[in-house]
Amino acid sequence: MLVLLLHQLPEDILLLLFSYSDTQTLGRLAQVCKKFHSLISRDTLWRRIAKVSLNTGITRLGRDTFPQIALKERVKFSQNWKRGRCRQEILLRWRYNLLPWLQLDDQWLYLSQAADIRAYSLRQNSVSFQRRPVSVYTGHQDDVCRFVVSESHVISGGGILVMNISLHLIQIWSLCSNRLGECLHKIRTEDRVWSVAINPTLSSVMTGTACCGHASPLRIWDLQSGQLESSLGSDFRRGAGVLDILYETPAVVLTCGYDTYIRQWDMRASIRRSVMEWEEPHDSALYCLQTDGNFMIASGSSRYGVVRLWDKRQTKSLQVFFLSSPSSSSPVYCLRFTTSHLYSVLAHALYMLDFTICDQQHGK
16 A cells, blocks of 8 residues: 655646645644645645735735735735734935825835925835935926826826816826817816726716815716716815725725725615624724725824725724824825835825735834
């Protein structure tokens, strides 16, 4: 009778057996021998775990947004996000209080400082953050408070994305080569505009307003005609302005603002009520949010530089980080994250939270 030891089994059989293991078991198996260590480093074993973990780069639709990083490593980082284990660092300071904005694009961090947009390198082989900008985009008359990076272009202005916002008016400008610079529409919103986002299908734009009038603060406008398509919600209190809007998919939107709530809207289910809500526990306005496209949300509040991590499967926040002291309290104007780092800008500084630390670095 032929008897095979476990390590003598064919690789496909071993991979099938290992696929039923949890994170801790896989870690222990990887220490058994070189063959096991090699097999357990494969992404196929970690994809199932990554799909249900926080911020591993696997979206709800199954797309992998960080394929250049091994899933095994991303699952390790995910445990640090969940437990709040990170190293905090101030990357940049400036003398005067500003209303900065930032974006991440592959290997670059773009940061607005007054009337300039500066590009900083985030290359993985760099020992530390390069505090000298690689490029500076100038020529703005006023301070840049919103911009977007798309297809290797930096689009900016007094408003958001390809929008120029002026109190109760949105102007939509074309970026097509045959109509470049042409004003396509002027939309009067009857209320001050605080935020704008374009649907991923490029068919419509959603505006978030101050909610000082009778209209809903969340409205959707057709990009071709400039006409109002629909409004979201029906029970907003006066002054519940929307400060940030984020499309997860063409039908799913996340919003936040002065009413202290993060709301998730699914327009396939209802445009009258949000499908999920998360409340900031200390009655602070929420200035910005970001999502991993799956289970995690990060939000920035109006006081003490508070950044919160949320798991959509829970009602209470998962972790909280204070990036400024009571004596220098500032809103978190914008935050962005990768699978390993979170960057946030306050009135006076750019902060980084590094979640790649190991247990020894954290003192455990």
